[in-house]
Amino acid sequence: MGDRLEDGYDVVVVGGGAAGLNGALMLARSRRTVAVIDAGAPRNAPAEGVHGLLARDGMAPGELLERGRAEVRHYGGHAVEGEVVGARRDGDGDGFTVGLADGRAVRARRILVAAGLIDELPDIPGLAERWGRDVVHCPYCHGWEVRDRAIGVLATGPMPMAVHQAHLFRQLSASVVLLTDGRPAPSGEQAEELAARGIRVVEGEVAAVEAADDRIAGLRLADGTMVAREAVAVAPRMRARAGFLAGLGLHPVEHPMGVGEHIPAEPDGRTEVEGVWVAGNTTDLSAQVGAAAAAGAAAGARINADLIAEDTRAALAAYRAPFPAGGEAPPSGRAPLWPA
Ligand SMILES: Cc1cc2nc3c(=O)[nH]c(=O)nc-3n(C[C@H](O)[C@H](O)[C@H](O)COP(=O)(O)OP(=O)(O)OC[C@H]3O[C@@H](n4cnc5c(N)ncnc54)[C@H](O)[C@@H]3O)c2cc1C
Numbered sequence: 133m134g135d136r137l138e139d140g141y142d143v144v145v146v147g148g149g150a151a152g153l154n155g156a157l158m159l160a161r162s163r164r165t166v167a168v169i170d171a172g173a174p175r176n177a178p179a180e181g182v183h184g185l186l187a188r189d190g191m192a193p194g195e196l197l198e199r200g201r202a203e204v205r206h207y208g209g210h211a212v213e214g215e216v217v218g219a220r221r222d223g224d225g226d227g228f229t230v231g232l233a234d235g236r237a238v239r240a241r242r243i244l245v246a247a248g249l250i251d252e253l254p255d256i257p258g259l260a261e262r263w264g265r266d267v268v269h270c271p272y273c274h275g276w277e278v279r280d281r282a283i284g285v286l287a288t289g290p291m292p293m294a295v296h297q298a299h300l301f302r303q304l305s306a307s308v309v310l311l312t313d314g315r316p317a318p319s320g321e322q323a324e325e326l327a328a329r330g331i332r333v334v335e336g337e338v339a340a341v342e343a344a345d346d347r348i349a350g351l352r353l354a355d356g357t358m359v360a361r362e363a364v365a366v367a368p369r370m371r372a373r374a375g376f377l378a379g380l381g382l383h384p385v386e387h388p389m390g391v392g393e394h395i396p397a398e399p400d401g402r403t404e405v406e407g408v409w410v411a412g413n414t415t416d417l418s419a420q421v422g423a424a425a426a427a428g429a430a431a432g433a434r435i436n437a438d439l440i441a442e443d444t445r446a447a448l449a450a451y452r453a454p455f456p457a458g459g460e461a462p463p464s465g466r467a468p469l470w471p472a
Pocket of ligand 1 (some may be wrong): 171176183274412
């Protein structure tokens, strides 16, 4: 059950995965008012456990995030269920209004975008159904879980990336086959390297991933040949979830590695739109959970510093100005402009 969304916060975090929750944790612990708005579809939801994460290896993705939400709430942050559909800068130039799919709206002095990405899987019958189980993408996330199995690496993007992926999975299993899916087969030194490590190359278009008894049986080629395999590795095209930022003039761009689209940012998460920050897979397409959480924490700390600078400017202006008439209370969520 999510928290009630208030009218305004210092920071609204869009997305409550590892990046967004760690950002919110830093902000809440800095006594910032913060709401994490989350649509509840983290990227690793199909996986049984989170791997390669120190001290939490194997924990179910849902449990990790539930613990994260509890930690954010412990310090007064809000974890709100909802989908952000748009954001605009307010007319007074002092922050943003963020709109939700159900018609709610909330004001924010800063926005941290941690909405993750969409994995665009190859359109091959039978493949999507097994995604995150025995159709995998990342040797560090679930390579150990498919170790020693017969693995088929399906070329989905640029061939050098597929060759690299084949070598990574060869570290985990002696039985690795690279399926070109109609692309030109590797040649020259690349072909020799594959042969030297016993990685067979299978040419031809892949028509289907076939399963029996809830396990992958193999890949069926368009010519009818069956390539028996127990697991399939793919490299989905990764697309940052960022359509709702269009109103702020922030659009995803092609990633320099040619693997998808992301929102470019400074190392601390600052984007080209002042006041809007990003963390996790929205900007770093290759970040695993640990790196996404770390980026969220770093962005949260930098946003706090940015707000402190703004609060200090306001405090200084008030300090230098004549004594305010009436001595009314400062606006909520801001540092006091004068002693009580
Ligand atoms: C099958 C699979 C298995 C994986 N296994 C591992 C593993 O074992 N170890 C590991 O370290 N990494 C693993 N990963 C990678 C891991 O999923 C990512 O590193 C991690 O999810 C990135 O965190 P994030 O916070 O950037 O994004 P996410 O975890 O995807 O969180 C983004 C959140 O934002 C929400 N959101 C999106 N759009 C909106 C919107 N408009 N409004 C509100 N909310 C929105 C989403 O619903 C989601 O909850 C795996 C990935 C996959 C695909």
